[in-house]
Amino acid sequence: MAPAGGPRAKKGILERLENGEVVVGDGSFLLTLEKRGYVKAGLWTPEVVVEYPNAVRQLHMEFLRAGSNVMQTFTFSASEDNKESKWEDVNAAACDLAREVAGKGDALVAGGICQTSAYTHHKDEARVKQLFQRQLDVFARKNVDFLIAEYFEHAEEAVWAVEVLKALGKPVAATMCIGPDGDMHGVSPGECAVKLVKAGAAIVGVNCRFGPSTSLKTMKLMKAGLAAGLEAHLMVQSLGFHTPDCGKGGFVDLPEYPSGLEPRAATRWDIQKYAREAYKLGVRYIGGCCGFEPYHIRAIAEELAPERGFWPPASDKHGSWGSSFNMHTKPWIRARARREYWENLLPASGRPFCPSLSQPDV
Amino acid sequence: MAPAGGPRAKKGILERLENGEVVVGDGSFLLTLEKRGYVKAGLWTPEVVVEYPNAVRQLHMEFLRAGSNVMQTFTFSASEDNKESKWEDVNAAACDLAREVAGKGDALVAGGICQTSAYTHHKDEARVKQLFQRQLDVFARKNVDFLIAEYFEHAEEAVWAVEVLKALGKPVAATMCIGPDGDMHGVSPGECAVKLVKAGAAIVGVNCRFGPSTSLKTMKLMKAGLAAGLEAHLMVQSLGFHTPDCGKGGFVDLPEYPSGLEPRAATRWDIQKYAREAYKLGVRYIGGCCGFEPYHIRAIAEELAPERGFWPPASDKHGSWGSSFNMHTKPWIRARARREYWENLLPASGRPFCPSLSQPDV
Amino acid sequence: MAPAGGPRAKKGILERLENGEVVVGDGSFLLTLEKRGYVKAGLWTPEVVVEYPNAVRQLHMEFLRAGSNVMQTFTFSASEDNKESKWEDVNAAACDLAREVAGKGDALVAGGICQTSAYTHHKDEARVKQLFQRQLDVFARKNVDFLIAEYFEHAEEAVWAVEVLKALGKPVAATMCIGPDGDMHGVSPGECAVKLVKAGAAIVGVNCRFGPSTSLKTMKLMKAGLAAGLEAHLMVQSLGFHTPDCGKGGFVDLPEYPSGLEPRAATRWDIQKYAREAYKLGVRYIGGCCGFEPYHIRAIAEELAPERGFWPPASDKHGSWGSSFNMHTKPWIRARARREYWENLLPASGRPFCPSLSQPDV
Amino acid sequence: MAPAGGPRAKKGILERLENGEVVVGDGSFLLTLEKRGYVKAGLWTPEVVVEYPNAVRQLHMEFLRAGSNVMQTFTFSASEDNKESKWEDVNAAACDLAREVAGKGDALVAGGICQTSAYTHHKDEARVKQLFQRQLDVFARKNVDFLIAEYFEHAEEAVWAVEVLKALGKPVAATMCIGPDGDMHGVSPGECAVKLVKAGAAIVGVNCRFGPSTSLKTMKLMKAGLAAGLEAHLMVQSLGFHTPDCGKGGFVDLPEYPSGLEPRAATRWDIQKYAREAYKLGVRYIGGCCGFEPYHIRAIAEELAPERGFWPPASDKHGSWGSSFNMHTKPWIRARARREYWENLLPASGRPFCPSLSQPDV
Incomplete structure (x- = not known):
């Protein structure tokens, strides 16, 4: 699977994007490992990296097989409470795991940092930047391929993150967890994109918090904001859940978060539509966040296989669009072996006492 | 985790049930490994056991940590096409994997066989029984702890399976994939249960094909059928999907099968209700089938922790009933840190263009 | 419209049914006049007959035009509280109104009585029968064409009603407001039907309380109960609301009763299906109860127009199956001018925060 | 009910609005009379006025009793095909009927005109205005109290209508059948309002085509458009159906139109919310259009009874907020005798195979 020259010979993230290639991101670690029994909802901390490394390795492997070109390090978010060196050990181990699996395929390692509670509490730029710097030190030591500042609710903090990260001299991507209404200070998606690019991000977009179609609406606004002269690659990593009803x-804020989201889970066919629409919009770094299971990532890689010219490894265990049912003994199941069937299916919830939409708590 | 005396000192399945203990089964292999990228929908064959043993080992580990007391071997179903020795190698490897993981906790190994296409084609008792016998030979050689005849649509074939399996002298459980309307020949659940017990099954029940509440309706009918003097332990391993609308x-037969079932997926809270109701009904072997992820198995073990006196290992990564949200910074999320909240939640599908129920294809 | 010989020449109810003719009943008075502002929900008393006779006359006319062959008198139900003569005046006026409108078309007048609170309170046969007798005296004086004992929850009281009514020597129909689970004492639909026929009812069936498809399920059970030798005509007058979720x-008992039932209202196409299925089941007296508006009655008459050989008067203001849209300027509305379109339409509720089904209060 | 001085002493529409009084409009004629059997869907022509005047009189009476202060004439819309004098006779008769019923209470007569197919075909101002003039001539002769230009998709044509109508010297109201996206030429609601006021309308707003909450969104935009100096009274007459999913x-354009809209019908409680929100927004002329039955109009009058100081006549047949259930024998129905119950009810559709929302056809 790996090119002959080994990992060092891999093309970098910007080289790929500048070539017009599609970069397939990876998917959900926190929620997926919560369901597998290794991460605690509410805390969402990644000690599993040292406690149960096989569980993390296995999930990385599944994303790699599904077609991911990026292994994001499963690292602690910055926190001034993490003063002990423990989190540094975890983060270093996370980098090693990501590198190990990336080496088995055509994937890069990305070191990720996200928003801090410090920002919310005191908005002290120096202190927040110091937290980012300490995380960056580990990534520098472990020589990740590029950096992602992700899951920021405030453009201001995201800009600080980009300013810290870019100092390493590696490509920086920046994604915010915002919807079409913009960030928590009322900065619109277009303005956010502009700020991030001006701060030094080469790739901008959104991740988490909003479902596939809502995330693409935000991307449209980001793209429009950048239209006036700024150059950046676009990236989207939406939830694997449908959230047409969620607020800002x-x-x-939805009542189902985080342990009643099941009926909102996207099908693989939903994700193929998402990948196609993202592509049409000009987004070339396409992945997922919470709720994106390996088969969702595979759906991206399969939808865009015609453009890319190859299929992901895990497709050898997948009949695209249900084609593997075409020999089924039951004729009504054979009838499901076609794209039109699955594209048009409106799947029932099996829950007649439940509504379709919820009122967000705020 | 393992008792001092090692695996050999473990209590057998019947000893546990006769003591009134709850036995927690395991969950979904085919559908779960399909989503992880290792099993092909439509074929549903378990070569992954030899191709990617780590993926199977990891899933066994997740179920063990979630509280499973049984590791079912991930083995090929019988087929006269499997004449080459390949399937025997796979099945032997599957037994080894199950035994390896079972040894890390308080779990037994169960060898499972299921219905044959041979039965459907010619109903030749001798040929069908020979298929069962060949599978049994591997289980005998690998010294599994007990045997499960599962996923039978016809009581007649299930009886044949029990007749073959019981010859080994190990306990035999038998579950059918039927609903309240009975088997495909019109044999009622009560009659099926009687036939299976008379054939030699010590444990009877249902698995797969129907969701939690439907499966429990069938169990009530099985229990009623056995009321007249026959003794057997009861077992249920339902789908992890809600199927109030499915037919016989x-x-x-639902249009969403198998790649559009997402909105039907049970929450952990749904499974706690299922575990409680199964327990009240007198069922003591409680597990799951397709769609049962590790956290669903953990939900069974947590719901019945008061009766059993202990929690499963994976509960150290779980705040039961959302208790881990009680320190959340947002008050409306802290308000979710209580049983009443999740018990009463009616989760929305996020899909207003989809119905609640589907018409089965037949 | 009226045959040359005038009302006296009309065929009687039994003559029609014995000829194999379809008799179209009428629809909802209480709920319809509540919405028009003339009846108070909760009390449901018909003083409107004397207070606003035009409102009642108009509704009778609408049902007549829609195709009803029966004008049911809009009369007070029996109650020992109604000792004053007021209710007798109302009931007499109601008979006159029904007769007046019936005279304008091919309709008979039916005097209806229903269950008493006296039965619930003391179950004193003599007192209950006396109440029925007092109502019957008015019907006798006003010379109604036949009698209907309707809306009985208990077969025992319905039998008493039939016993009183048959003494007049006019045909007696008896319908109960029960579902497939039978009456409030646990008497099955089949047994209820047998009791009513043995008591002297020439026509038996169900009315009110349950929606179209549920009512037909009950009718199947009634028909099966009568299969063993007893002869009776079958009659169904279901709700105009869908109630798949209601209990016994x-x-x-549904939380929407009586002022939130709107989203459950049947379309005209639903009622055409109901009429067709009732006809196939052998039911020949087909009408409606609460929620049946004039256009629902017309839908019965239109669905069975091929069998009957004529259309109801109001069909001159109706393009059957949307045929009147076939000249619409918008092509997508012209596309609705066909039976297939409306038969297959699954109408949305426009209410994504509402569930599909409710839990009954008991 | 009528003030001592008789109809001539009634306050005019502008006098009421300038006093800050609430004017309750009337409701649905076309769809309501279609269901009663007197108007043909697709044609939607009001010959019933001469064919079955009692049916129209009765509906006017119901709205009057429900609290309407306006009787809109049930008149033909303009059409060059209506060259024969027939439509003039119908329209004159319609004026007489409206006047007759208005005389029985505190209601005014409004002559209404709406958009023409002529506009769509050739946009010839002179010809279109001539059509309006011919209708106006009848209204002038019949001395209606004020005029309404309603159901216009294009601001341009609505302006023409206002220009014709204002020549009579009576107050002119103008409502468009547009949603928040504006008219068919892309003119925004705010701009439409400005044009109508500048043309001479004293009252502006929306009617038909969109449900209660959508119509109020449009009203907000109209109000905002008028904020810059223009003075006008606001008026809303929404559908009695929920249409969150409809397009421009x-x-x-919804697939349910016009004969499958039942599940979308508003409850009386929905309309109380609508009346309250309209009032809060500053709208003082509040009525309904298609789907608004008499009890919906009553709901407006009851919701605003505290502000107005009186209840509509039909409230003597209504226990507001279910208060008439407070003596019911069943405790769970007594529990429905309170505002909180009905305000919070999320009524089920009883249709689990139907979605919540539809895709519009365009």
Whole structure:
């Protein structure tokens, strides 16, 4: 699977995007490992990296097989409470795991940082930047391929993150967890994109908090904001859940968050539509966030296989658009072996006492 | 985790049930490994056991941590096409994997066989029984702890399976994939249960094809059928999907099968209700089938922790009933840190263009 | 419209049914006049007959035009509280109104009585029968064409009603407001039907409390109960609301009763299906109860127009199956001018925060 | 009910609005009379006025009793095909009927005109205005109290209508059948309002095509458009159906239009919310259009009874907020005798195979 020259010979993230290639991101770690029994909802901390490394390795492997070109390090978010060196050990181990699996395929390692509670509490730029710097030190030592500043609710903090990260001299991507209404200070998606690019991000977009179609609406606004002269690659990593009803805060405000989201889970066919629409919009870095299971990532890679010219490894275990049912003994199941069937299916919830939409808590 | 005396000192399945203990089964292999990228929908064959043993080992580990007391071997179903020795190698490897993981906790290994296409084609008792016998030979050689005849649509074939399996002298459980309307020949659940017990099954029940509440309706009818003097332990391993709308054939006839079932997926809270109701009904072997992820198995173990006196290992990564949200910064999320909240939640599908129920294809 | 010989020349109810003719009943008075502003929900008393006779006359006319062959008198139900003569005046006026409108078309007048609160309170046969007798005296004086004992929850009281009514020597129909689970004492639909026929009813069936498809399920059970030798004509007058979720008590136990039932209202196409299925089942007296508006009655008459050989008067203001849209300027509305379109339409509720089904209060 | 001085002493429409009084409009004629059997869907022509005047008189009476202060004439819309004098006779008769019923209470007579197919075909101002003039001539002769130009998709044509109508010297109201996206030429609601006021309308707003909450969104935009100096009274007459899913063209594009709209029908409680929100927004002329039955109009009058100081006549047959259930024998129905119950009810559709929302046809 790996090119002959080994990992060092891999093309970098910007080289790929500048070539017009599609970069397939990876998917959900926190929620997926919560369901597998290794991460605690509410805390969402990644000690599993040292406690149960096989569980993390296995999930990385599944995303790699599904077609991911990026292994994001499963690292602690910055926190001044993490003063002990423990989190540094975890983060270093996370980098090693990501590198190990990336080496088995055509994937890069990305070191990720996200918003801090410090920002919310005191908005002290120096202190917040110091937290980012400490995380960056580990990524520098472990020589990740590029950096992602992700899951920021405030453009201001995201800009600080980009300013810290860019100092390493590696490509920086920046994604915010905002919807079409913009960030928590009322900065619109277009303005956010402009700020991030001006701060030094080469790739901008959104991740988490909002479902596939809502995330693409936000991307349209970001793209429009950048139209006036600024150059950046576009990136989207939406939830694997449908959230047409969520407010400005996204899915965390929905009553189903985080342990009743099942009926909102996207099908693989939903994700193929998402990948196609993202592509049409000009987004070339396409992945997922919470709720994106390996088969959702595979759906991106399969939808865009015609453009890319190849299929992901895990497609050898997948009959695209149900084609593997075409020999089924039951004729009504054979009838499902076609794209039109699955594209038009409106799947029932099996829950007649439940509504279709919820009122967000705020 | 393992008792001091090692695996050999473990209590057998019947000893546990006769003591009145709850035995927690395991969950979904085929559908779960399909989503992880290792099993092909339509074929549903378990070569992954030899191709990617780590993926199977990891899933066994997740179920063990979630509280499973049984590791079912992930083995090929019988087929006269499997004449080459390949399937025997796979099945032997599957037994080894199950035994390896079972040894890390308080779990037994169960060898499972299921219905044959041979039965459907010619109903030749001798040929069908020979297929069962060949599978049994591997289980005998690998010294599994007990045997499960599962996923039978016809009581007659299930009886044949029990007759073959019991010859090994190990306990035999038998579950059918039927709903309240009975088997495909019109044999009622009560009659099926009687036939299976008379044939030699010590444990009877249902698995797969129907969701939690439908499966429990069938169990009530089985229990009623056995009321007249016959003794057997009861076992249920339902789908992890809600299927109030499916007909006699179960979920395979629903238009969403198998790649659009997402909105039907049970929450952990749904499964706690299922575990409680199964327990009240007198069922003591409680597990799951397709769609049962590790966290669903953990939900069974947590719901019945008061009766059993202990929690499953994975509960150290779980705040039961959302208790881990009680320190959340947002008050409306803290308000979710209580049983009443999740018990009463009616989760929305986020899909206003989709119905609640589907018409089965037959 | 009226045959040359005038009302006296009309065929009687039994003559029609014995000829194999379809008799179209009428629809909802209480709920319809409540919405028009003339009847108070909760009390449901018909003083409107004397207070606003035009409102009642108009509704009778609408049902007549829609195709009803029966004008049911809009009369007070029996109550020992109604000792003053007021109710007798109302009931006499109601008979006159029904007769007046019936005279304008091919309709008969039916005097209706229903269950008493006296039965619930003391179950004193003599007192209950006396109440029925007092109502019957008015009907006798006003010379109604036949009698209907309707809306009985208990077969025992319905039998008493039939016993009183048959003494007049006119045909007696008897319908109960029960579902497939039978009456409030646990008497099955089949047994109820047998009791009513043995008591002297020439026509038996169900009315009110349950929606179209549920009412037909009950009719199947009644028909099966009568299969063993007893002869009776079958009659169904279901709700105009869908109630798949209601329990034994019917729609009054649903949380939407009586002022939130709107989203459950049947379309005209639903009623055409109901009429067709009732006809196939052998039911020949087909009408409606609460929620049946004039256009629902017309839908019965239109669906069965091929069998009957004529259309109801109001069909001159109706393009059957949307045929009147076939000249619409918008092509997508012209596309609705066909039976297939409306038969297959699954109408949305426009209410994504509402569920599909409710839990009954008991 | 009528003030001592007789109809001539009634306050005019502007006098009422300038006093800050609430004017309750009337409701649905076309769809309501279609269901009663007197108007043909698709044609929607009001010959019933001469064919079955009692049916029209009765509906006017119901709205009057429900609290309407306006009787809109049930008149033909303009059409060059209506060259024969027939439509003039119908329109004159319609004026007489409206006047007759208005005389029985505190209601005014409004002559209404709406958009023409002529506009769509050739946009010839002179010809279109001539059509309006011919209708106006009848209204002048019959001395209606004020005029309404309603159901216009294009601001341009609505302006022409206002220009014709104002020549009579009576107050002119103008409502468009547009949603928040504006008219069919892309003129925004705010701009439409400005044009109508500048043309001479004293009252502006929306009617038909969109449900209660959507119509109020449009009203907000109209109000905002008028904020810059222009003075006008606001008026809303929404559908009695929920249409959150309809596109720019409104409910006619929904697949349920016009004969499958039942599940979308508003409850009386929905309309109380609508009346309250309209009032809060500053709208003082509040009525309804298609789907508004008499009890919906009553709901407006009851919701605003505290502000107005009186209840509509039909409230003597209504226990507001279910208060008439407070003596019911069943405790769970007594529990429905309170505002909180009905305000919070989320009524089920009873249709689990139907979605919540539809895709409009365009």
